[in-house]
Amino acid sequence: MDVMGIAIKVALLTAYAVIGTCVGLLFMGIGRKIIARVHNRVGPPFYQNFIDVAKLLSKKTNISHGWIFDLALLFSISGILLTLLFLPIGGVQLLSMEGDAFLVLYLLAIPALGFALGAGASGNPNAGVGVMRALVMMLSYELPFIITLIALMIYYDTTSLATIVRMQSINGVKSWAITMPPFMLAAFAADMALQGMLMEQPFDIPVAPHEIASGPMVEFGGKYLGSLMLYKAIALVAETTLFVDLFLGGGVVAHGNFAFVINFIVWLALIFLLFILSILIAASFPRFRIEQAFGFYWKYEAIIAAISLIWVYILVIK
Amino acid sequence: MGLYIGDKMMKYEEWSKLAIKVSKASLWMLHFCTGCGAIEMPPVMTSRYDMERFGIAPMATPRQADVLLITGYLTVKTLRRVIQVYEQMQSPKYVIAFGSCTINGGMYWDSYNTIKHLEKYIPVDVYITGCMPRPEGIINAFIKLMELIDEGKARGWEKYQKYYDKYKENQRRVFNFEIEGENEEY
Amino acid sequence: MKSIELIGKGKEMHGRAYIEVMPDELENAIKKLKENGFNHFVMLSCIDWLEEEKFELVYHLWSYEVKEHVMLSVRMNRNNASMPSMSHLFPQIETYEREIHEMYGIEFDGNNRLTPFLLENWHHAPPMRKDFDSEKFVGKLYESIPFIEEDENEGI
Numbered sequence: 082m083d084v085m086g087i088a089i090k091v092a093l094l095t096a097y098a099v100i101g102t103c104v105g106l107l108f109m110g111i112g113r114k115i116i117a118r119v120h121n122r123v124g125p126p127f128y129q130n131f132i133d134v135a136k137l138l139s140k141k142t143n144i145s146h147g148w149i150f151d152l153a154l155l156f157s158i159s160g161i162l163l164t165l166l167f168l169p170i171g172g173v174q175l176l177s178m179e180g181d182a183f184l185v186l187y188l189l190a191i192p193a194l195g196f197a198l199g200a201g202a203s204g205n206p207n208a209g210v211g212v213m214r215a216l217v218m219m220l221s222y223e224l225p226f227i228i229t230l231i232a233l234m235i236y237y238d239t240t241s242l243a244t245i246v247r248m249q250s251i252n253g254v255k256s257w258a259i260t261m262p263p264f265m266l267a268a269f270a271a272d273m274a275l276q277g278m279l280m281e282q283p284f285d286i287p288v289a290p291h292e293i294a295s296g297p298m299v300e301f302g303g304k305y306l307g308s309l310m311l312y313k314a315i316a317l318v319a320e321t322t323l324f325v326d327l328f329l330g331g332g333v334v335a336h337g338n339f340a341f342v343i344n345f346i347v348w349l350a351l352i353f354l355l356f357i358l359s360i361l362i363a364a365s366f367p368r369f370r371i372e373q374a375f376g377f378y379w380k381y382e383a384i385i386a387a388i389s390l391i392w393v394y395i396l397v398i399k
Numbered sequence: 400m401g402l403y404i405g406d407k408m409m410k411y412e413e414w415s416k417l418a419i420k421v422s423k424a425s426l427w428m429l430h431f432c433t434g435c436g437a438i439e440m441p442p443v444m445t446s447r448y449d450m451e452r453f454g455i456a457p458m459a460t461p462r463q464a465d466v467l468l469i470t471g472y473l474t475v476k477t478l479r480r481v482i483q484v485y486e487q488m489q490s491p492k493y494v495i496a497f498g499s500c501t502i503n504g505g506m507y508w509d510s511y512n513t514i515k516h517l518e519k520y521i522p523v524d525v526y527i528t529g530c531m532p533r534p535e536g537i538i539n540a541f542i543k544l545m546e547l548i549d550e551g552k553a554r555g556w557e558k559y560q561k562y563y564d565k566y567k568e569n570q571r572r573v574f575n576f577e578i579e580g581e582n583e584e585y
Numbered sequence: 586m587k588s589i590e591l592i593g594k595g596k597e598m599h600g601r602a603y604i605e606v607m608p609d610e611l612e613n614a615i616k617k618l619k620e621n622g623f624n625h626f627v628m629l630s631c632i633d634w635l636e637e638e639k640f641e642l643v644y645h646l647w648s649y650e651v652k653e654h655v656m657l658s659v660r661m662n663r664n665n666a667s668m669p670s671m672s673h674l675f676p677q678i679e680t681y682e683r684e685i686h687e688m689y690g691i692e693f694d695g696n697n698r699l700t701p702f703l704l705e706n707w708h709h710a711p712p713m714r715k716d717f718d719s720e721k722f723v724g725k726l727y728e729s730i731p732f733i734e735e736d737e738n739e740g741i
Contacts, residue, residue: 113451117449117451117452121446122446122449122451122452123449123452124449124451124452125451125454125456129424129454132421132424132454133454135421136418136421136424139417139418139421139422140489140490141489141490142489142490143489290458290459295458295459295460295463298463299459299460300460300462301462301463302462302463302489303489306462306463475705475706476703476705479705504727508723509720510719510723511719512704512712514727515727516727516730516732518733522733558733558735562733562735566733569730569731572730573727573730574706575706576709576726
């Protein structure tokens, strides 16, 4: 590859990362506004999260708890950025390789581990409790999510995300996976798993602010907390995009020269709708205890996902 | 220090102005609930008065917070904790003190165990008068604090850094108070 | 009232039974009341009678069976005041005795948990005694600490 090609690729990757962050922060602000309206409040302006991040990054003192604490945050942000870059956005995938569906699953686990490292380095007992809960939560929602992913892989006979997206976009909306009955079940299970990934209520026990003082983030302040908010914004975009890629054809509806613009807008609308759904669920439910969340995922969600897997297997064999 | 944006260089002072603008619009508070002021906080946070529309949000830990709310009288025992919490916060940090108890002791003016003037031990940026102040008063105090930050007058944390020795001396005096032959005196 | 019949003395006061006992009778009185249905120990309070040079301890008990509130009052001398601990009858008395020891300086023999409780780093006279001059103490301690004034010439 020539130098120019590499430069364009790097510029595009940077643009994706910046767009992902801005979209995430904007969505978080809109989410706060929606939750406020559900509570019959006025709520903050939709750009409040940009202000919050700017304020945190402009704090004058920033207490560190050793080099693991610093590195862990970098670990989380780079892990989630890499995940975002491996996902097809509007049908365009910047980084790709064979079997990247598995790779994305591994990459999604990296931020949680980075989180655990940072919280462990801070030495706060609340952070320890929060990290234990976060890891248990990860273990719980990954089982139904992996089963639905396997169902998709069996049906489309591929482990590449780009292929899954391409095969779903042949006939536009009609060929989306979610239009098929077995994948409706799978999408339900995956959406609940998404709720856990986003750490929204009812699955926000790892960061429960009133019980364990915001859990793993208890010792984060100033620039560290600002970076953590950026991480959360990117994670929001990456996780909803993963769902859109798997079940909603990656938002690809148009083909042709300028199709990218339309696809991009459709992708944005789809992840926004998914996020609104998650926010509305969050605004209407109290939080589960950790063993209730674990039971919910491993009993009901895993069974629903398994039914869809068996159904898909029967379809494929016929 | 500076950074080029477009064709003009942004000076450090301009960046500080931007920092002041954003820190004014996003005040995260930690409410240290002593005394009777704690009961005034839920109405301020919930739908009736809704402080979130000004960008004010409650936080769980001192590391994340910008504003420390002290909602009532302080005994010597709680003062020790308040000072620990205040020193854990990341500057720029501000203190809002509630009610007459923090101003001059209020109805506990002759109590043996209530510190009278909070300002002697940590710097206070805004006082709210009243016993207890109403939720409107609390929101008014936050608006006042925003004005002070904008004008550059809310600099209690700088005062604490500058006169650290004096503040420590005052704190030591109230924690280790001894008088000779005092058992007979009182 | 039932408690007055049980102990054999005392009078009715504002719907409650008020029984004055001697310090050596106290343990048997509480035991007898406890066996006869007064099994809720409400609280232990203390009064400082400065003119009479006495401390008065009041043991409040309640019976759910006859719905009766009884106050057992014990008086002792103000100098070197001490009482046998009753915490073996009702375990919660231990905490009340701890508080009264801290606030009034009364010694409770048999209670080995009379450590500092509510007051922080307190080594003055017990503050709830009537001869403790609170105003003078406040003037000596809190009012004497100076305000920290900013130096106008220096600025920050």
